[in-house]
Amino acid sequence: MTKHVTPETAIFTGASGNRLVSDVFGDTGRTVMLLHGGGQTRHAWRATAAELARRGWTAYAIDQRGHGDSEWVADGAYSFSDFAHDVKAVAAELAGRGNGRPAAIGASMGGIASMLAEGEAFRDAHEHILSALVLVDITPRVDYDGVDKVQGFMRAHAREGFATVDEAADAVAQYLPHRPRPKNSEGLKKNLRLGPDGRWRWHWDPRFMDGRRRFDPDRSRMEASMLDAARNIRVPALLVRGGSSELVQEAHAREFLELVPHAEYVDVGGARHMVAGDANDHFSSAVIDFLARAPQE
Numbered sequence: 001m002t003k004h005v006t007p008e009t010a011i012f013t014g015a016s017g018n019r020l021v022s023d024v025f026g027d028t029g030r031t032v033m034l035l036h037g038g039g040q041t042r043h044a045w046r047a048t049a050a051e052l053a054r055r056g057w058t059a060y061a062i063d064q065r066g067h068g069d070s071e072w073v074a075d076g077a078y079s080f081s082d083f084a085h086d087v088k089a090v091a092a093e094l095a096g097r098g099n100g101r102p103a104a105i106g107a108s109m110g111g112i113a114s115m116l117a118e119g120e121a122f123r124d125a126h127e128h129i130l131s132a133l134v135l136v137d138i139t140p141r142v143d144y145d146g147v148d149k150v151q152g153f154m155r156a157h158a159r160e161g162f163a164t165v166d167e168a169a170d171a172v173a174q175y176l177p178h179r180p181r182p183k184n185s186e187g188l189k190k191n192l193r194l195g196p197d198g199r200w201r202w203h204w205d206p207r208f209m210d211g212r213r214r215f216d217p218d219r220s221r222m223e224a225s226m227l228d229a230a231r232n233i234r235v236p237a238l239l240v241r242g243g244s245s246e247l248v249q250e251a252h253a254r255e256f257l258e259l260v261p262h263a264e265y266v267d268v269g270g271a272r273h274m275v276a277g278d279a280n281d282h283f284s285s286a287v288i289d290f291l292a293r294a295p296q297e
Contacts, residue, residue: 007049007061012093014065015085016077021069022062026053030131030296031094031102034061035087035110037136037274039154041068041203043190044107048276048284055288058099062090064110066205076207080222083113088121091129103132103291107276108247111138112226119229132236132294134287137245137275139252140226140259144219146246150273154202155209161201165189168200178244178272230259236294237263240286242271264290 007023014020023042032052034045042061049059063070065086066078073082087104094102106114115138118130153175162168169185182188192200237260241248250267257263266286268275276283 007046010060012062012090014071015082015089016065016073016075018065018073018086019071020062020065020086020090022060023049025049025059025061026057029056029058029099030291031058031060031097031099032291033087033090033094033102033104033114034059035064035104035106035114036061036067037108037110038150038208039067039202039204040107041191043068044274044276045105048105048287051284052288052291055292057291060090060094060102064113066208068203072205072207076205078205078208080109080112080116080225083109084116084120087113087117088129091117095129100296101128101131103134103294104130105134105136105287106138107136108138108273111135115140115226115233116229118235119232122234123228123232128235130235131296132238132291133233134238134240134290135256136240136283137242137248137273139239139248139256140230141223141252141255142247143249143252146273149246151209158202158206158209161195161199162192163199165192165200168192176272176274227259230256233260233263236290238266238287238290239263240266240268240275240283242273242275243267243269244272245275246273248273266290 007025010022010024012020034049036044042063045061049061052059064083066072091102104114114133118133121127121129165185165188169188173181191203193203194200239256241253257265268282
């Protein structure tokens with residue numbers, strides 16, 4: 001049966017009173033939050049969210065704080081814990097609407113935020129905020145050479161931006177040479193803002209990378225927090241790794257499976273860190289199959 005997949009807009013309030021903008025696909029059934037990676041926007045999930053809606057889910061693709069159309073927080077609070085607090089706030093609001101706890105699909109930063117939110121809630125109060133958790137190419141330990149490469153790309157043009165959309169497309173193509181370059185660059189505008197100076201800049205707050213509470217704090221402390229959160233994951237969990245990931249190696253995946261022994265694991269051959277963009281059909285199929293089997297509340 002064909003489901004309604006034209007997105008509507010929903011507004012949530014984050015943990016700091018910050019405005020969060022979401023596209024909503026579908027209008028019946030169980031709910032799932034889709035949380036993008038650092039520097040991305042909710043539009044990264046469009047194909048997956050539409051397919052989830054066709055399968056009977058209500059999918060909320062959310063611009064996280066400081067990204068896309070969501071609010072740039074006044075105090076520059078962009079640590080992983082800040083994103084995790086927003087996950088808790090949105091999950092509580094969705095649960096309060098009567099459809100039970102939402103599932104969460106989190107890519108990279110979105111996965112970290114979801115893992116911290118669920119793991120800390122169970123550790124501190126033996127409560128669950130999620131019904132299931134899908135981590136997309138993120139584990140408590142990662143290859144920091146890969147992290148530095150990703151952050152290097154994000155920082156390269158964060159302040160000065162680009163003269164044209166095509167110039168931004170050139171930068172993306174150079175960073176992702178394994179992907180065919182789109183013939184038309186117009187779609188990239190969803191990830192860019194046109195400034196009053198006529199230059200195009202990425203659709204996220206530059207303080208996300210270099211502010212007082214930026215998203216890459218002390219790595220050893222953050223790693224310890226993520227390991228602790230993983231040990232406290234009790235809900236159904238799935239790790240989806242890009243087979244050619246720059247961040248998550250096979251050893252990292254195996255360690256995660258030791259920490260979360262009930263978790264399932266899918267390796268998407270040929271995909272890199274941005275798994276959903278590299279192999280969306282394979283990715284969506286694996287995620288939907290997992291969610292279909294996850295117990296309902």
